[in-house]
Amino acid sequence: MPSRNNSIEGKLPFASARTHFEVLGPDAAATLAMVAGDLALVLDEAGRIVDVTANPREFPDAQQWIGREWLDTVSVESRAKVMEMLANARKGVTQHWRQVNHITNEGEVPLRFVVVRLGESTNAIAIGRDMRDAAALQQRVLQAQQSLERDYLRLRQLEARYRMLFDQSADPVLIVDAEAFRIREANRAAHQLFQARNGTLQGAKLTALFSRPAREHLIAFLGSTLVSPGVLPIEVQPNNSADAVMLSASGFRERGGQFLLIRLSGAASAAEHASGEVMRVIEAMPDAFVLTDARMLIQAANPAFVELVSAATVDQLRGRPLADFVGRPGIDLDLIDGQLAKHDIARNVSTVVGARDGFDGEPVELSAVKTGDDQTHYGFVIRPIGRRLRDLPVTADAPRSVEQLTDLVGRMSLRDIVRESTDLIERLCIEAALEYTSNNRASAAEILGLSRQSLYSKLHRYGLGNLVDSLDE
Known part of the structure; x- marks a missing residue:
């Protein structure tokens, strides 16, 4: 034109x-x-x-x-x-x-x-x-307009999906202004929970929907969720219901303002309440607790375990192999995994934490349990025992063996004394390996770096064959 x-x-x-x-x-x-x-x-x-x-x-x-x-x-x-x-x-x-x-x-x-x-x-x-500059400018304007239209269409589609999920959610969900605690949005389930007509909750005060004794606790809880995302849900009492509900919240920012996404679940059953108490006990217990999946990747841990492995937060540990922190590489956790696969439980296993870069690690005692059929999980309770080992009295067998060796000075050559010392240390190590593996010869050979044939030969050499056979029975 x-x-x-x-x-x-x-x-x-x-x-x-x-x-x-x-x-x-x-x-x-x-x-x-x-x-x-x-x-x-x-x-x-x-x-x-x-x-x-x-x-x-x-x-x-x-x-x-x-x-x-x-x-x-x-x-x-x-x-x-x-x-x-x-x-x-x-x-x-x-x-x-x-x-x-x-x-x-x-x-x-x-x-x-x-x-x-x-x-x-x-x-x-x-x-x-x-007109080349004007044409290029028009082309850029056209591309920008098309990009805006695509983004607008994508946002409309996302908004439609959000609205559908928000309204059809079976759990009551509220979007609340974090400053005035005014409800910005509420889905159908929330209106049904508070026995309100659709659309009448928008603009209402959140605290007014719950009983007066619960309001101060609710305000303190909402303030905590704004600064800490890991706050456990609380139980609150709605005004128009005799049944309590569990309330969880998480904060987010939008257009310079701060809001809360609040989710309400039905009345807590005795089992759910007990489960919440168990989680609180695990969080507060002094012994380290860690939960892993079937591949022994860390899923959750309590503060005691975080402190034991010298991590900053539990978020740094999620998804990492437990073997990075517990056990000697390629030995302890493999043996524990074998016991769990056979018996679904392992008790009082001695191992170490933090063995790396030439450091032997801190001695600990570990108990574990295997749960689940379709989705296997492992639970570990770990207790440091370094102080206990330092407080144990020295056994009488070791000094006698050392004294017997030193008495040989003057009667045998140094080469023969060294050979006798080597035999003594070798026997003690074999006995310790058999005790550690609950007399499993294959595992003991793996720990000692010997073939099974070499281990059997040394067992008969030191007269340990009959002892092991009787133990195996």
Whole structure:
């Protein structure tokens, strides 16, 4: 559609045009034509280009158009516009700016042209303005508009899904202003819980929906949830119900304001209440507790375990293998896993925590249980025993063995004493491995780094074969 901008139609004429422009010479007229547009074409009566002025950097092949028909330098779609402008120029009709696509070596270039007849001459001048910057700007504006429309459509779809999930949720859900505790949104289940007509809870005070004794506790609880996401739900009593409900909340920010997402569950059963008490006990117990999945990846842990492994928060531990913190690499947890697979329980297993980079680790005592059929989980209770070991009296067997070795000095050579010491240490290590693995020879051999055949040979060498056989029975 032709634009009427920058045309002379509708504009007031100069009051004294002859006085001002009578002295206008060829040079001044040429200057006006050059500054009026980015490209100017002088055309004869037949529409042939006889002269041209343009910036050679913007239109490097403009000089090649001289002597050619103007129609031959434009695209097929623009020829009708050129023919119309040439016909109107011959009649002396006022022109409007028309967009024409010029063909260049770099492709089509959009320009806006106006054709003006040169006085009484049959020639005319076509003044053009480069539209490439405007076209690029329009393209960017169009792309931005399309992107906004796509984002708007995506937000509308997300809002529709949120609204459907919010309204169809079986649990009562409330969106509450964290400052004034005014309800911003409430789903159908919330209206049913408080026996209110749909839409009447918006703007109501949250605390007014619960009994007076519970309001101060509720306000303190909501304040805690804004600074700590791990606060356990509380039990509150609605005004219009004899049954208490469990209330959980989490804070979030939106448009510079702070809000609370509040979820209400039905009256807590005795089992659910007991479960909550159990969780509180586990959180407060001095012994470390950790829960893992079937791959022994940490799912939850109490503060005692977090402190035991020198972590900052439990969030740093979730998803990490328990073997990174407990047991000697490739030994302890494998043995415990074997016992759990066979008996679903392991009691008072001696192991270490924090064994890495040459550090032997802190000795601990571990008990574990396996739960679940479809989704297996392991629960571990870990108690440090370093202080207990330091307080134990030294056994009498070890000093006697050492004294027996030192009594050999002077009666045997040092090489023989060293060989006897080696045999003593080897026997003690084998006995300790058998005791640690509950007399499992295969596991004991793995701990000691021996083959089973080598272990059997050493058992008979030290007279431990009959002892192990009797224990196995």
